[in-house]
Amino acid sequence: MTQFSIDRITTSIPYSEFYRRYLIENRPCILSDTFTASWSSRTEWVSADGTLDLDFLVSHYGPSEVPVTQCEDQTEYGAAKSTREKFRDFVEYLKMAAINRPGCRYLKDWHFQREFPNVGVYSVPEYFSSDWLNEFCDENGEDDYRFLYLGPAGSWTPLHEDVLQSFSWSANIAGRKRWILFPPGEEEKLRQNGRLISDVTSVDLSAVAHSVVIQEAGEVVFVPSRWHHQVHNLEDTLSINHNWINGTNVRNTWALLSGLLGRVEKEISDCRPGFKTETEWMTQCQRILRADVAMDFGDFRRMLVMVVANRKCSLMSTNIEQPHHLSWLLESDLKSAAELLDVIDDHLYFRVHGGEWKTDVK
Numbered sequence: 001m002t003q004f005s006i007d008r009i010t011t012s013i014p015y016s017e018f019y020r021r022y023l024i025e026n027r028p029c030i031l032s033d034t035f036t037a038s039w040s041s042r043t044e045w046v047s048a049d050g051t052l053d054l055d056f057l058v059s060h061y062g063p064s065e066v067p068v069t070q071c072e073d074q075t076e077y078g079a080a081k082s083t084r085e086k087f088r089d090f091v092e093y094l095k096m097a098a099i100n101r102p103g104c105r106y107l108k109d110w111h112f113q114r115e116f117p118n119v120g121v122y123s124v125p126e127y128f129s130s131d132w133l134n135e136f137c138d139e140n141g142e143d144d145y146r147f148l149y150l151g152p153a154g155s156w157t158p159l160h161e162d163v164l165q166s167f168s169w170s171a172n173i174a175g176r177k178r179w180i181l182f183p184p185g186e187e188e189k190l191r192q193n194g195r196l197i198s199d200v201t202s203v204d205l206s207a208v209a210h211s212v213v214i215q216e217a218g219e220v221v222f223v224p225s226r227w228h229h230q231v232h233n234l235e236d237t238l239s240i241n242h243n244w245i246n247g248t249n250v251r252n253t254w255a256l257l258s259g260l261l262g263r264v265e266k267e268i269s270d271c272r273p274g275f276k277t278e279t280e281w282m283t284q285c286q287r288i289l290r291a292d293v294a295m296d297f298g299d300f301r302r303m304l305v306m307v308v309a310n311r312k313c314s315l316m317s318t319n320i321e322q323p324h325h326l327s328w329l330l331e332s333d334l335k336s337a338a339e340l341l342d343v344i345d346d347h348l349y350f351r352v353h354g355g356e357w358k359t360d361v362k
Contacts (some may be wrong), residue, residue, distance in 0.1 A: 005209050018127045023248040026052060026224040028181055031125060033218025037177060041121035041173050042218060052174045052238055054091050062088035063116060071104035076159050094152055094236060106155040112148035116315025122240050125220060128169050130329055131244040136303040145243035156232040158198035164293060165252040166243040179213040184226040200230050225249040242333040247336025257300055264288045282349055297349050307337035
């Protein structure tokens, strides 16, 4: 059967069960609106009729500069240019009658949590709490992977897999989305002339394994690593979205970085004789890698070192008595990060640079 359903979780289950059934098995699921019912954004940002309270949002966040893309320019994922405008100006666009709106504009990838770290309008669901990627970004002052999306009915995101082969979760504060999800490997059936198509609604999916999901207000979609997906807003919709890495998918990220590095080395191999030393050559390749995916080998290793240090510190703490599942998670994180450190330190790049390799690219 090419079209399949995914699990809906309506009541809380033990963390260990979620970890085993969805993180380890890399399976998508949907959390019901009960998991977000306590978020202040679900009440303060939403009117009694369930639509967004745009005036409230403008009164609190109107002066912010936000990134906006034109959906018409999305010939492929990431192709559309992003411009910046005041949030209040984007809201004025949203308030227009649909027939009068100039084009289809979509506010994407607003680092809302970074800009407003203390407003507390939502909390990360427990199942997604082991987030090495954003923990690393916070400790190093880097851009995070926590985003706010806001778009009118008809706005959409082309077919793609998430950055760094991370997990992602997406919670609708208001509005509805239609998701089309493809298990790893099925995307190979969605290529034309070697390139991934941008809009799967334009092709026959009868021979492609996939799931079509309608996400209602308050629900949270969990997208596993390497699952390609395309998303459409069925009405004016605001969502909170996080990308994250932990011990269950971190080896996917390492495999991605290693593969991309090999591609970089191949593409600029004709330049290699111009580098005086092997170190200079390696450094340039890593600069290009980081420019492409915002992470190089040095960043990746430092993330693992951070996890090992932080989890050891948490486990040694005698000031706070940890719940059993949290102690288990800390131990699991520590074990996963330490084991992968042993693996990657045998890589040529780290053997040459003594395990402390890093670029000066910022």
